[in-house]
Amino acid sequence: MDIKSVAAAAETLIRETGEFVKNERKSWQIADVKRKIDTSLVTAVDVASEQRLVAGLKKILPGSDVLAEEQHNTRPDNELLWIIDPIDGTTNFVHNLPLFCISVALMSKGKIIFGIVYEINNSECFRAHEGEEGAFLNGKRIYVSEAPKLKECLLATGFPSNGFDILEEYINIMRAFMQNTQGMRRLGTAALDLAYVACGRCDGFFEYRLKPWDVAAGAYIVIKAGGAVTTFSGGDDYIFGGEMLATNGVVHKETIEFMEKHKGK
Ligand code: LIP
Numbered sequence: 194m195d196i197k198s199v200a201a202a203a204e205t206l207i208r209e210t211g212e213f214v215k216n217e218r219k220s221w222q223i224a225d226v227k228r229k230i231d232t233s234l235v236t237a238v239d240v241a242s243e244q245r246l247v248a249g250l251k252k253i254l255p256g257s258d259v260l261a262e263e264q265h266n267t268r269p270d271n272e273l274l275w276i277i278d279p280i281d282g283t284t285n286f287v288h289n290l291p292l293f294c295i296s297v298a299l300m301s302k303g304k305i306i307f308g309i310v311y312e313i314n315n316s317e318c319f320r321a322h323e324g325e326e327g328a329f330l331n332g333k334r335i336y337v338s339e340a341p342k343l344k345e346c347l348l349a350t351g352f353p354s355n356g357f358d359i360l361e362e363y364i365n366i367m368r369a370f371m372q373n374t375q376g377m378r379r380l381g382t383a384a385l386d387l388a389y390v391a392c393g394r395c396d397g398f399f400e401y402r403l404k405p406w407d408v409a410a411g412a413y414i415v416i417k418a419g420g421a422v423t424t425f426s427g428g429d430d431y432i433f434g435g436e437m438l439a440t441n442g443v444v445h446k447e448t449i450e451f452m453e454k455h456k457g458k
Contacts, residue, residue, distance in 0.1 A: 194254070194301075196306060196307060196322050196323050196324050197322070197324065197325070199253055199254055199299070199307065199322075200307050200309075200320065200322040202253045203250060203253055203297060203299075203307070203309060204309060204318060204320060206245075206246065206249040206250065206253065207246070207295050207297055207309050207311045207318070208311065208316070208318065209245075210242055210245050210246055210249075210279075210295060211295055211311050211313040211316070213241070213242065213245065214238055214242050214280060214286075214293075214295070214313055215313050215314065217238045217241070218238070218286065218289075221236070221238060221286075223287070225237050225238075226287050231355050232354070232355055233283070233284075233354065233355070234283045234284055234287055235263060235283060236280075236283065236286065236287065238280065238286070239262070239263050239279050239280045239283055239286075240263050240264060240279075242279035242280055242295065243261050243262065243263045243264060243265070243277065243279035244264075246261070246275075246277050246279055246295070246297065247259050247261060247265060247275075247277070250275045250277070250297070251275075254273060254275075254299070256271075256273060257271065257273040257274065257275055257299075258271035258273065258274055258275070259274065259275045259276075259277055260274055260275070260276050260277070260405060260406065261275075261276070261277035261278070261279065261406060262277070262278050262279060262404065262406045263279060265277075266406075268405075272301065272302050273299070273300075273301055274299070274300040274301075275297060275298070275299055275300075276297070276298040276299075276300060276305075276405050276406055276409040276410070276432075277295075277296070277297050277298075277406055278294075278295065278296040278297075278384060278404075278406035278407060279295060280293050280294075280295065281293065281294050281295070281296045281310075281382045281383065281384040281385065281406070281407060282294060282380075282381050282382030282384075282385065284381055285380075285381040285382065290381065291314040291315075292312070292314070292380050292381060292382055292385060293312075293313060293314075293381075293382055293385075294310050294311055294312045294313060294382055294384050294385050294388075295309070295310075295311045295313065296308075296309070296310050296311075296384035296406060296407070296409070296410045296411060297309050297311075297410055298409035298410035298413060300409065305409055305410075305412070305413040305432070306322060306323040307321070307322040307323065307413070308320070308321055308322070308409065308410030308411065308412075308413035308414045308417075309410055310384045310385060310387065310388040310410050310411050310414060312385055312388070316331075317330060317331060317388075318330070318331055319335070319388040319391060319392065319411075319414050320414070321413055321414045321417035321418070327417055327418065328391050328414045328415075328417040328418040330388075330392050335391055335392040335393070335418050336392075336393060336418055336419055337390060337391060337392075337393055337396075337415065337418050337419045337420040337440075337441035337442060338393035338395075338396045338441045339393075339441065339443065340396040340441055340443065340444060341443055341444070342444065342447065343373060343374055343444050343447050343448060343451060344373055344374060344375070345375060345396075346374045346375060346395075346396035346397055346440075346441075346444055347374070347375045347376050347377075347378065347394075347395050347396055348370055348374050348376070348377050348378070348395065348396065348397045348398065348399070349377070349378045349379070349380060349386040349389060349390070349395045349397070349398040350367070350377055350378075350379055350386075350398065350399055350400055351379060351381070351383050351386070351400035351401075351403070352379055353401055353402055354402075355402065356401075356402050359401050359402070362456045362457070363401060365455055365456055365457065365458055366399075366452050366455050366456050368455075369451065369454075369455035370451075373451070378395065383398070383400055383403055383407040383408055383411065383437075384407055384408070384410060384411045385411075386398040386400075386411070387408065387410075387411025387412060387414065387415050387439055388411055388414060390411075390415050390418075390420055390439050390440070390441070391411070391414045391415045391417075391418035391420065392418065393441070396440060396441050396444065397438070397439060397440035397441065397444060397448055398437070398438070398439045398440075399425065399436075399437065399438045399439075399448075399452070400436070400437060401435070401436050402435055402436070403435055403436065403437055404435075405432050405433055408431065408432060408437050409432050411439075412431060412432065412437065412439060415439045419441070419442060420439060420440060420441050420442045421439070421440055421441075421442040421445040422437065422438070422439045423437075423438055423445070423449070424436050424437065424438065425438050425449065425452055425453075426449065426453070427449050438452070
């Protein structure tokens with residue numbers, strides 16, 4: 194596989210699909226919104242965006258399969274797997290908050306080798322792929338921040354929206370972060386939170402109960418931009434394991450220890 198041409202073709206498709214989503218938003222009606230079993234929202238635009246991406250990506254890479262949020266959410270047994278969120282930030286989309294994006298990763302034999310997070314309204318394309326050093330925003334190299342200590346960090350997070358059994362632990366950690374960092378942000382799109390860590394706008398991100406399509410591309414881009422990504426306890430199963438901590442790398446160990454110390458109180 195020529196990953197460079199695959200990445201270029203995927204970027205063109207994702208940018209075109211982003212334009213489609215942006216145009217659809219202009220005439221979008223609230224009556225179109227539905228609730229999924231997990232109570233999260235879905236619209237016909239999420240579904241149409243996914244259909245375009247699935248058809249286009251399978252054509253770019255014949256023999257590949259997809260794992261995607263809306264209509265392809267069971268993991269197929271295929272060595273070449275696109276992991277797709279056709280609109281990450283659907284709740285923002287529904288409320289006309291302009292932060293939502295498309296997230297696409299390519300996994301080969303269990304390893305991510307390509308990722309794009311495309312923020313639709315500002316046309317910001319965060320991208321990285323195997324065989325090319327670094328990560329890029331609209332073609333310009335990006336780097337994680339150099340914040341040396343947690344107390345100098347701006348952190349992003351996502352509030353739990355289901356599975357509230359972890360709420361107390363989450364609030365304990367939030368309370369401690371609020372008092373020991375430069376602040377917390379909740380953008381409403383995990384993929385973009387990760388892209389913002391990759392380019393240094395935020396110094397770290399953590400969230401419980403994530404899905405692979407929320408994080409596969411963004412996590413890869415953070416690593417290629419020089420950051421670190423693990424589970425809360427420092428483990429490797431952060432794409433399918435449901436919880437993720439991403440930082441600039443410098444504060445990673447301190448953040449793991451901090452979360453461990455404060456989660457119980
Ligand atoms: C959303 C995430 C968000 C998270 C939500 C949800 P969606 O994705 O990106 O950060 O907190 O639980 O998964 O549903 O808007 O595509």
